[in-house]
Amino acid sequence: MNELKHLKHLSEAKSANGINFLNPAVSPGTHCPMRMASVIVEEIKGLSSLLVGMPECTTHSRLFSPNPEGTQGELHWLYVLDAHEVVFGCREGLVEALHTMDNAGAKAILIIGTCVPELIGEDLEGMIYEIQPQIKAQLTFVMLGQFKNVSYPTGSWKTLRAMGALMSEKTTDPKRINVLGRSPVEEHIEMPSLLPAITDRGFSLSYLAPGANLDDFANGRKALLNLVVSPYAQPLAERMKAEFGIPYLELHNRYSVADIDAIYEELAKYLSVSWQNTFNEERQEVLALETRAKQVLNGLRFILALRIDLPLPLSVYLGQLGMNPMLLHLEEYYPEDKKHAAALMAMGYDPLICRMVNDEFDLETVEALSPDCYFGYLPDWERKIPCIPDVFDFYGTVGYRRTHHLLMRILAVIDNDELLEKGDR
Amino acid sequence: MGLHRFKPLPSGRMGTLWTLATIRNTALIEFGCMGHLLYSGVSLKRAGVIDACKLFSTHIDETDIALGRTERLNQTVDNVIRHHHPAVVFLLPSAIPQVIGTDIPALGKELQAEFPGVRFLSFGEGGFDVIKHQGVTAALLLLAKELPLEVAKTAEPTFNIIGSCADMFRFQADADELVRLVKRVFKMDPLCIMTSDTTVADLEKMGGAHINLVIRREGEPAAIHLKKRFATPYLTERPYGVDGTTRWIEKIAAITGLSVNATELKEEQQVTQRCLAPALPTFRHLVRSHPEETRLSLGGHADVVKGILAYGCEELGFYQGTCWCDCPQMGNDRIPYFSESEWITALEQHQKGFLMTTGEALKWSGRNAEMQIANPDTQWRLYRQEPPFVGFRGAIHLANLWMNANTEED
Numbered sequence: 001m002n003e004l005k006h007l008k009h010l011s012e013a014k015s016a017n018g019i020n021f022l023n024p025a026v027s028p029g030t031h032c033p034m035r036m037a038s039v040i041v042e043e044i045k046g047l048s049s050l051l052v053g054m055p056e057c058t059t060h061s062r063l064f065s066p067n068p069e070g071t072q073g074e075l076h077w078l079y080v081l082d083a084h085e086v087v088f089g090c091r092e093g094l095v096e097a098l099h100t101m102d103n104a105g106a107k108a109i110l111i112i113g114t115c116v117p118e119l120i121g122e123d124l125e126g127m128i129y130e131i132q133p134q135i136k137a138q139l140t141f142v143m144l145g146q147f148k149n150v151s152y153p154t155g156s157w158k159t160l161r162a163m164g165a166l167m168s169e170k171t172t173d174p175k176r177i178n179v180l181g182r183s184p185v186e187e188h189i190e191m192p193s194l195l196p197a198i199t200d201r202g203f204s205l206s207y208l209a210p211g212a213n214l215d216d217f218a219n220g221r222k223a224l225l226n227l228v229v230s231p232y233a234q235p236l237a238e239r240m241k242a243e244f245g246i247p248y249l250e251l252h253n254r255y256s257v258a259d260i261d262a263i264y265e266e267l268a269k270y271l272s273v274s275w276q277n278t279f280n281e282e283r284q285e286v287l288a289l290e291t292r293a294k295q296v297l298n299g300l301r302f303i304l305a306l307r308i309d310l311p312l313p314l315s316v317y318l319g320q321l322g323m324n325p326m327l328l329h330l331e332e333y334y335p336e337d338k339k340h341a342a343a344l345m346a347m348g349y350d351p352l353i354c355r356m357v358n359d360e361f362d363l364e365t366v367e368a369l370s371p372d373c374y375f376g377y378l379p380d381w382e383r384k385i386p387c388i389p390d391v392f393d394f395y396g397t398v399g400y401r402r403t404h405h406l407l408m409r410i411l412a413v414i415d416n417d418e419l420l421e422k423g424d425r
Numbered sequence: 426m427g428l429h430r431f432k433p434l435p436s437g438r439m440g441t442l443w444t445l446a447t448i449r450n451t452a453l454i455e456f457g458c459m460g461h462l463l464y465s466g467v468s469l470k471r472a473g474v475i476d477a478c479k480l481f482s483t484h485i486d487e488t489d490i491a492l493g494r495t496e497r498l499n500q501t502v503d504n505v506i507r508h509h510h511p512a513v514v515f516l517l518p519s520a521i522p523q524v525i526g527t528d529i530p531a532l533g534k535e536l537q538a539e540f541p542g543v544r545f546l547s548f549g550e551g552g553f554d555v556i557k558h559q560g561v562t563a564a565l566l567l568l569a570k571e572l573p574l575e576v577a578k579t580a581e582p583t584f585n586i587i588g589s590c591a592d593m594f595r596f597q598a599d600a601d602e603l604v605r606l607v608k609r610v611f612k613m614d615p616l617c618i619m620t621s622d623t624t625v626a627d628l629e630k631m632g633g634a635h636i637n638l639v640i641r642r643e644g645e646p647a648a649i650h651l652k653k654r655f656a657t658p659y660l661t662e663r664p665y666g667v668d669g670t671t672r673w674i675e676k677i678a679a680i681t682g683l684s685v686n687a688t689e690l691k692e693e694q695q696v697t698q699r700c701l702a703p704a705l706p707t708f709r710h711l712v713r714s715h716p717e718e719t720r721l722s723l724g725g726h727a728d729v730v731k732g733i734l735a736y737g738c739e740e741l742g743f744y745q746g747t748c749w750c751d752c753p754q755m756g757n758d759r760i761p762y763f764s765e766s767e768w769i770t771a772l773e774q775h776q777k778g779f780l781m782t783t784g785e786a787l788k789w790s791g792r793n794a795e796m797q798i799a800n801p802d803t804q805w806r807l808y809r810q811e812p813p814f815v816g817f818r819g820a821i822h823l824a825n826l827w828m829n830a831n832t833e834e835d
Contacts, residue, residue: 029463032460059801
C-alpha cells in the first residue's frame with residue numbers, strides 16, 4: 001500500500017523518535033506527557049507541583065489537576081512565562097515562586113517543565129542544585145516538552161523516575177519489598193495473586209505509584225527488592241538500581257506460562273521462599289487456554305491499535321500463539337523493548353510500526369489492510385473488523401490471571417467459525 | 426505572568442482558536458505539538474462546540490525545530506484537503522513556532538499556490554505579549570476582511586451578529602436569544618452569527634446585511650471594516666434587562682430605519698414583566714431593608730459585567746458591590762481589571778450580596794455554582810438551549826438566579 005511506504009519496520013526502530021505517524025494529519029492525537037505528570041502528582045498524597053509553561057499548557061493542565069490545593073496541604077500551582085521570560089529565561093521568577101510555595105507549606109515539589117521551558121533550555125537541574133539548601137521543601141523536576149516526548153507514556157515514566165530524587169531514608173529493611181507501578185487498592189484492576197502470596201511469607205509490600213503517600217516514596221530506599229508491575233515504573237526501578245543498588249524484577253512483560261513460571265521461580269529464590277501449590281489452579285487454567293488459543297489463533301494476522309501498554313511484549317506472546325503481526329502502533333519504545341523486538345524478529349516477524357494519531361483516517365487505513373483482527377482502540381463503531389478492546393486495563397496486574405483474562409477476551413472474539421476458517425487449522 | 430493558582434489569562438492564540446473553531450465547513454491546522462490542540466478540542470467539546478470546524482495538528486519534533494522543517498504542515502494540509510474538502514483552511518501557530526519564528530503567513534501563501542481550490546487564512550496573534558481578547562479581535566477582523574464577497578444588500582432586512590465566540594460563557598444561548606428577539610420584533614433574519622453558528626457561505630454573505638449587531642467590544646474593528654466596505658451600520662451593545670433590551674431594540678430601529686412590531690415587542694415586555702412580578706416585591710424589600718444583600722459583585726468579561734450591573738442597579742435598585750473585568754485593556758474606574766490575587770481577595774472578602782463570576786472561582790470558593798457568568802468553566806455544556814443572560818429571557822433568568830441565591834442565603 002502506498003499509504004504505508006513512509007513507515008519503518010520494527011527492525012529499523014532505534015528509539016521512540018523514529019516512529020512515523022500512520023497518517024500525518026493529527027486529530028485528535030495522543031495525550032501530552034504533561035497530562036500524565038499532572039495526574040500523577042495530584043494522586044501522590046503530600047506531593048506538591050509547579051507546572052511551568054505557556055498559557056495553553058497551564059490552562060489545559062487544569063483539565064487533569066483541577067484544584068490548586070489538595071486535601072493534605074499539597075499545592076498544585078502554575079508558573080506562566082511572559083514574553084520577556086521566553087527570551088531571557090524564567091529562572092529568577094521560578095526561584096521566587098518556589099520560595100513562595102515553600103513558605104506556603106509545600107513538603108516536596110515536583111517541577112514540571114513543558115514545551116517552551118524545554119525549548120529555551122531552562123536549566124531546572126542547576127537551579128534546584130543551587131536553591132535546594134535555601135528551601136525546606138524537597139525539590140525534583142521533570143522536563144516534558146512534547147516535541148521531545150511524543151506521547152503520554154513518557155510523562156508517566158519520567159515523572160515516576162523523578163520521584164527517585166525524593167528517596168531520603170537510607171536504612172534497609174530486609175523484609176520490605178516495593179511494588180512499582182500500582183496502588184494497594186486499584187478500583188478496576190485486580191490484585192495479582194502473587195502479591196498477597198508474598199505478604200503471606202512474612203514480607204511487607206510498599207506500593208510506589210499514583211495513590212501512594214509522599215512518605216512511601218521517601219522510604220523507597222529501605223526495600224530489599226523492587227517488583228515492577230508496569231512499564232511506566234521500570235525507569236524508576238533502573239534509577240533505584242543505579243543509585244541505591246536495589247535490584248528489581250520485571251513482572252509486567254511476562255505473558256506466557258513459561259515466562260511467568262521463570263520469573264516466579266527467580267523471585268522465590270531471591271526471597272528464599274517456596275510458592276508450593278499457591279498458583280497451581282490458575283496456572284493450569286491458563287495452560288488449558290494457551291493450548292486452545294494456539295489451535296484457534298494460529299496464522300491469524302493482527303494489528304495493534306491505540307491504548308495498549310505493552311505492544312511489543314504482547315506481540316511476542318501473540319507470535320508465540322501463532323499470530324502474525326502486520327502493523328503495530330507503538331506509543332513508546334522503551335530501552336528494554338529492544339529485547340522484545342529481537343524476540344519477535346527471531347520468530348520471523350518484522351511488522352511495520354507506526355503512531356496512530358488520526359482516529360478517522362487511521363481506521364480507514366486499518367480497514368484497507370484487512371487484518372483478521374486488531375487489538376486496542378479505534379473508533380470502529382460498526383466493528384467491521386473483529387476487535388479485542390480494553391487491553392489497556394491490564395495495567396498494574398501481572399501473572400497467570402492477567403494472561404487468563406487476555407486469552408478469554410481474545411477467544412471470546414476470535415473463537416467463531418468464520419475466523420477459524422481463516423487460520424491455519 | 427508568573428505564579429498562578431488558577432488558569433492564567435488565555436493567550437492570543439487561544440482567543441483566535443476559540444473564535445475560529447465554531448465555523449462549519451472549515452478546517453483549522455495548528456503547526457505545533459499535538460497536545461495543544463488535543464486539549465483545546467476537549468475544552469471546545471466541553472463548551473458545546475460540536476460538528477463545527479475540523480481541528481488538526483501537525484505535531485512538531487526536535488528535528489523539525491533544529492532544521493526549521495515545515496513539511497509536516499504540507500503533508501497535513503494535503504491529507505486534510507483530500508479527506509474533508511474544507512472551503513477554508515485556517516493556519517495557526519502554537520507556542521513553539523512562535524519561539525523559533527516560523528513564518529506561518531508565508532507558508533500559507535505557498536500553500537495557497539499549491540492548493541488553489543481552497544482558501545487559506547493564516548492567523549498571527551501568537552506573540553507572547555498578546556492575550557485572548559486581542560486574539561479574538563484580530564481573528565474577527567481578519568475574517569471580516571477576507572471572507573465577505575461583494576454582494577448587494579438583501580431585499581428584505583437582514584442582520585449579522587458579531588462577537589458570539591466560544592470563549593464566552595453560554596455564548597450559544599445568548600446568541601439564540603438575540604436572534605429570536607430581532608426576528609420577532611423586526612421580522613429580520615440573520616445572515617451570519619459570527620462565529621458561533623456560521624458557515625463560510627454565511628461569512629461570504631455578510632456584506633448583504635442591513636445592520637451589524639456587535640455584542641462585545643472585540644467585534645468593533647470588524648464592524649468598522651464592514652461599515653467602510655459595505656456601508657453597513659453597526660451597534661455595539663450587549664443588551665441586559667428589560668429596559669436595556671428595549672433600548673437596544675429602539676437603537677436598532679433608529680439605525681436601520683425599520684419599524685418595531687409594537688405588538689410583538691409589547692408582548693415580549695409583558696411576558697417578561699409577568700415573570701418578574703413575583704420577584705419584584707422581594708427585591709424591593711431587600712433594597713429597602715437589607716441593602717447589603719443586594720450588593721451585586723460581578724467578575725468576568727467587561728461587557729457582561731457592565732450589562733448585568735446596569736440591569737441590577739438601574740432597573741432593580743441593587744447596589745454595586747466589587748466588580749471587575751478579566752482583561753487588562755478593558756478596565757475602568759467603575760469596573761477595573763483584577764489580577765488573580767485581586768479577585769481572590771474579592772472572593773475572600775465577599776460576605777453579603779450576589780456574587781457572580783467564573784465557574785472556576787465559584788467552585789474553588791465553595792460559592793453557588795449557578796451564579797456563573799464567565800469562563801473559565803468547570804463543567805460540560807453539551808445542551809445549548811440553556812437560559813441566556815441577555816435579552817428579555819436573560820432578564821428573567823438573572824432575576825431567577827438572584828431570587829434563588831437570596832433564598833439560599835436565608
